[in-house]
Amino acid sequence: MSTTTSHTPESESEGPVETAPRPGRLIHNEATTEIPVHLLFRDDPDPVSVPLKPAVVARRQGTGEQPRLRRPLPVKARPAPQVDPDLVERPAPVLPGVAGVLAGTGGMAAGLATSWWAGVLPRLAVQALGLPAYAGAGLGPAQWAAYAGAGALGVAGFGGLSRGRTGRAWVLGLFGRYRGTVRRTGLLWVNPLLLRRRVDVRLRHWRSEPMPAADGNGVAVRAVVLVVWRVRDTARATLGVEEHETYLRECVEAALARVPVELPGGTRGAVESAGDALTRLVAADAAPVGLEVFSVRPVRVEYAPEVAAAMHRRRIAALDARQRATMLTSVVDSVEDTVTRLTMRGLVELDDYERKVLVRDLTVAFCSGRTETAP
Known part of the structure; x- marks a missing residue:
């Protein structure tokens, strides 16, 4: 019986080959020490799950530091106004x-x-x-x-x-x-x-004086609002708060500081949403003191005196730029239509240079005419 012996390439080499121990793979970083790779992928036998809502902190430039995570600060709910729960309107013996x-x-x-x-x-x-x-x-x-x-x-x-x-x-x-x-x-x-x-206790409407507010871009404005309301619980409105009319006015002013108010001429949806948000906030603050608020609507909004001149110039410049863009679009369309008709009907035969000259002259002529007829 014969036996076969398998030889590996290493056994055929001359003499034993000594292999040096392989160094652990490391990650080198400019701002950190050497970290073995196997530690990054280590299996944790007993992981502890902590529910976190990560908040990313921007990395520092030039350090190679990875973004860090931190626990967000808890948001405290705004306490709702409260009065004596036993103070409820009831009929008097008469x-x-x-x-x-x-x-x-x-x-x-x-x-x-x-x-x-x-x-x-x-x-x-x-x-x-x-x-x-x-x-x-x-x-x-x-x-x-x-x-x-x-x-x-x-x-x-x-x-x-x-x-x-x-x-x-x-x-x-x-x-x-x-x-x-x-x-x-x-x-x-x-x-x-x-x-x-x-x-x-009748249905009442109150038109406020100009109150400070802000638009969607944070520009200071002055808003006049119309508030429709009535006293629902006379006991709380009279005894639960010092002056219910003054309290209502301050609630409206506080709501205007939180809700952006758009100027007249804005989108209808933005104006309606601002009115709905104001009504919701004021009604929530006034309900505990026996006041029922039906609507809070801005009736007049204008820029604050300190920014009125600058914003007026900005609006004029925007309108002028819009008018110029509209006029330029119309002129380009007219020039294109004119050149296309002349070429397709065979009235003129133009090379590239002559076409460019014709387009330039027509553009100057149309722009001059539009400028003279503009109000």
């Missing part, structure tokens, strides 16, 4: 005006009867009222107590009479405590000891 009239009349009648009882009522008044003649018991403690009760009844009856109007409401309070709101109309009787604050 009586029809007839009750006050009857109480006041009863107080007057009780006073006359006390005067007759005391004998201080004049004889002519006694005869006019048809009362029997009575010498009178004089003014004693009982008569004075009767006078006090009759006066209190009359004052309470006539003093509590009020007239409710459509679109107006009363916010009632007693010793600093909210007692209710009166929205009823007609003759009413309200406790005269209650403090009354009249509130206008």
Whole structure:
């Protein structure tokens, strides 16, 4: 039996070949030390996933440093305005005006009867009222107590009479405590000891004075806005904020600082979106204090005085450049049409030089004519 032995090329070479140890592959960088390649692709047996939203920091020029990642700063939500949750509008206890009239009349009648009882009522008044003649018991403690009760009844009856109007409401309070709101109309009787604050609950519109704002490019402008609103909760509008009209004005001014306002002549979509954004912001800030905002629309927008002259010159230059571009396009089209017609109809035969001369002369002639006829 014969055996075959395989020889490799290394076994056929003369003498043993010593191989030097291979150095690890390294990455050399101008700003970093030597990093072995195998460390970059090392398998992590227990990776820990950390949810990050990377924010790239620009690399430094000339260092070869790779972009670094950093954790973005948390964005704090803007706190919403809040008032006392127990402060909610509720109807106040009131009586029809007839009750006050009857109480006041009863107080007057009780006073006359006390005067007759005391004998201080004049004889002519006694005869006019048809009362029997009575010498009178004089003014004693009982008569004075009767006078006090009759006066209190009359004052309470006539003093509590009020007239409710459509679109107006009363916010009632007693010793600093909210007692209710009166929205009823007609003759009413309200406790005269209650403090009354009249509130206008009609649909109201307010045209502001020019307020500072900015357009889409950050240029300072002055905007006049029209705000349509009404008081929805009288308790919160009166007691939850110091001055609800001043508060609404400041909310509008704050919204104008956040929403870009376009000048007249801009795109309709931009103007509508600006109005919708203003309405949304102001309504969200005014709702907690009992105000209902229906719309906030810019009615007049103009540049601020400090930039008005420069922006006016810029707009004039832009309009002039646009007009010149339009005129040049029209002239080029006219020259092209003229040369094409002359050539296709065989009226002239032009080489390249003559064509260039003709185009130049026609262009100068058309531009001169357009300039003279331009307003």
